Amino acid sequence: MQTNTFPTKGNLIAAKNTLRLSKQGYELMDKKRNVLIREIMELNEKANQIQYEIDTIFTEAYKALQSANISMGISRVERFSYGIPLEGSINVRNRSIMGVEIPMVTYEDNPDETPSFGFGNTTAALDEAYIKFKRVKELTVKLSMVENAAYRLAVSIKKTQKRANALKNITIPRYENLVKTIQDTLEERERDEFTRLKVIKNMR
Numbered sequence: 001m002q003t004n005t006f007p008t009k010g011n012l013i014a015a016k017n018t019l020r021l022s023k024q025g026y027e028l029m030d031k032k033r034n035v036l037i038r039e040i041m042e043l044n045e046k047a048n049q050i051q052y053e054i055d056t057i058f059t060e061a062y063k064a065l066q067s068a069n070i071s072m073g074i075s076r077v078e079r080f081s082y083g084i085p086l087e088g089s090i091n092v093r094n095r096s097i098m099g100v101e102i103p104m105v106t107y108e109d110n111p112d113e114t115p116s117f118g119f120g121n122t123t124a125a126l127d128e129a130y131i132k133f134k135r136v137k138e139l140t141v142k143l144s145m146v147e148n149a150a151y152r153l154a155v156s157i158k159k160t161q162k163r164a165n166a167l168k169n170i171t172i173p174r175y176e177n178l179v180k181t182i183q184d185t186l187e188e189r190e191r192d193e194f195t196r197l198k199v200i201k202n203m204r
Contacts, residue, residue, distance in 0.1 A: 007185035015182060019175040022167055029164035032098045036157045039097055043150040050143045054136055061132030067125035077126065084130075090141055100156045105145035107138050 068077050094101045 007182040009186065012179065012182040012186065015175055015178045019172065019179055022171045022175060026164055026167040026172065029160050029167065033157060033160045033164060035098050036100065036153050036160065040150050040153040040157065043146050043153065047143060047146045047150060050139055050146065054139045054143065057132050057136050057139070061129055061136060064125045064129035064132055068123055068129055071123050071125060080122065080126065097153070098156075100152055102149040102152060103145060105141055107141045 065077070089107060091106045093104050093106075095104050096102070
């Protein structure tokens with residue numbers, strides 16, 4: 001609706017409807033923004049916890065790997081690493097948070113899975129390194145999901161904030177002024193019409 005609309009009762013009703021819808025839209029945008037902010041704060045806290053756990057286990061894993069390299073030799077450890085299969089148990093699906101598509105990454109771990117190398121020619125340090133790095137892989141999958149979700153939510157929050165600001169600072173004030181202008185004009189016309197009719201009546 002144009003803000004220079006001709007002042008009629010029909011246009012006044014239309015302007016009031018647009019103003020009401022704009023205020024409702026702002027309230028919805030504000031609620032959506034608050035929900036997304038709470039979600040992203042929870043995700044950031046979760047990401048920090050996962051990152052801390054990854055750093056801790058990575059340190060333990062590299063210490064175990066270093067011990068295995070020393071006791072077995074780097075070349076032997078490298079040969080054993082070729083027997084570890086490629087990862088194929090990661091699945092991705094989406095879920096929606098306030099209209100934002102968030103990836104859900106799942107890692108299907110097999111508890112019965114055993115290392116692909118034999119125990120006869122290896123040491124406990126290599127076994128420990130294998131278990132630790134496997135755990136790091138699981139946590140990295142989880143961290144990638146959390147960080148990706150946080151990024152998408154941050155982008156959506158920025159867009160929502162921009163739309164909410166446009167409604168609050170531009171659209172709503174514009175239609176508030178339009179409603180007031182049309183109302184003032186119509187009231188002025190009614191007063192003029194009343195005065196004119198009163199003058200005509202007195203003349204009669």
